[in-house]
Amino acid sequence: MAQVPQISDAEWEVMKALWEQGQLTAGQIIEAVAGANHWSPRTVKTLLNRLVKKGALAFEVTGRHYVYRAKVGRDACVRRETRSFLSRVFDGAVAPAVLHFIEQSRLTPQELAQLRELLDEAARKEDRS
Amino acid sequence: MAQVPQISDAEWEVMKALWEQGQLTAGQIIEAVAGANHWSPRTVKTLLNRLVKKGALAFEVTGRHYVYRAKVGRDACVRRETRSFLSRVFDGAVAPAVLHFIEQSRLTPQELAQLRELLDEAARKEDRS
DNA sequence: TACTATCGATCACACATGTAATCGATCGGA
DNA sequence: TCCGATCGATTACATGTGTGATCGATAGTA
Numbered sequence: 001m002a003q004v005p006q007i008s009d010a011e012w013e014v015m016k017a018l019w020e021q022g023q024l025t026a027g028q029i030i031e032a033v034a035g036a037n038h039w040s041p042r043t044v045k046t047l048l049n050r051l052v053k054k055g056a057l058a059f060e061v062t063g064r065h066y067v068y069r070a071k072v073g074r075d076a077c078v079r080r081e082t083r084s085f086l087s088r089v090f091d092g093a094v095a096p097a098v099l100h101f102i103e104q105s106r107l108t109p110q111e112l113a114q115l116r117e118l119l120d121e122a123a124r125k126e127d128r129s
Numbered sequence: 130m131a132q133v134p135q136i137s138d139a140e141w142e143v144m145k146a147l148w149e150q151g152q153l154t155a156g157q158i159i160e161a162v163a164g165a166n167h168w169s170p171r172t173v174k175t176l177l178n179r180l181v182k183k184g185a186l187a188f189e190v191t192g193r194h195y196v197y198r199a200k201v202g203r204d205a206c207v208r209r210e211t212r213s214f215l216s217r218v219f220d221g222a223v224a225p226a227v228l229h230f231i232e233q234s235r236l237t238p239q240e241l242a243q244l245r246e247l248l249d250e251a252a253r254k255e256d257r258s
Numbered sequence: 259t260a261c262t263a264t265c266g267a268t269c270a271c272a273c274a275t276g277t278a279a280t281c282g283a284t285c286g287g288a
Numbered sequence: 289t290c291c292g293a294t295c296g297a298t299t300a301c302a303t304g305t306g307t308g309a310t311c312g313a314t315a316g317t318a
Contacts, residue, residue, distance in 0.1 A: 077218075081214065081218045082229065085211075088138055089210045094234040095240040098230055098244055099243075099244070100211065103251075104211070105223040109252065109256075114228075115231075115248055116248050116249075118228060118232070119248065120245075122236065122241055123241045
């Protein structure tokens with residue numbers, strides 16, 4: 001299995017567009033991300049090239065344009081970033097990180113309820129195993 | 130209020146040592162972090178210099194040695210990193226991040242119970258407010 | 259006192275990243 | 289058919305980061 005490459009901040013924006021839309025031409029990607037980030041189209045092209053070089057994206061030549069698609073899954077990238085974040089900031093410990101999140105952020109009652117449900121479910125699984 | 134500077138992976142290791150120990154000489158810091166990370170003492174010195182330049186550390190000259198101490202609090206750095214992580218990976222949304230953590234990680238029953246207690250507490254606070 | 263080990267300061271160097279500009283081919287419109 | 293717009297490819301350049309070496313001063317040690 002190919003390792004998930006490191007994806008920088010700016011590159012994440014591009015990946016998100018492709019994860020959400022499936023396949024896009026360079027022009028569509030530029031349209032999707034350049035405005036919101038104040039990037040020149042050239043900048044987006046550079047990001048696309050780097051992501052291809054890293055193995056995070058693939059493209060097919062369709063007529064004169066390239067159509068890009070993600071080669072690595074969003075989940076895998078999220079897991080990778082999460083591991084890196086946890087190990088850097090919380091020494092890899094999940095529970096303190098979750099505590100910090102809950103303490104620091106204002107969660108809505110709905111979100112709190114949803115999280116509790118998830119914890120209940122996790123606890124049940126744990127019980128059975 | 131001075132902004133919290135960006136602190137890189139390697140620099141975090143140094144900061145952790147100082148947050149935990151209070152004040153340390155360069156030699157003590159090297160002892161604390163160089164071994165575990167396979168770093169040359171020079172590397173640690175460089176990190177110290179960069180952290181001072183960034184405003185994350187201060188030092189006093191004590192005799193011939195420098196004694197370093199953190200100028201920025203751990204909490205502030207953790208918050209900064211957390212915000213950056215959340216906005217990059219989860220578009221700034223806390224709840225999905227917590228869900229991901231809980232789903233992906235194997236939490237012990239004790240940790241699960243502790244988290245549920247925290248959620249209960251947060252929900253009570255929310256209720257009263 | 260002469261030498262070496264050490265300290266902080268400065269320099270080095272490759273790779274990643276943010277942020278583009280330039281270049282050669284080509285397509286679409288005048 | 290010719291020209292400018294556009295595409296992908298290549299190049300640029302400052303800053304950050306990982307990883308360390310060199311240099312001059314100095315403090316112990318022999």
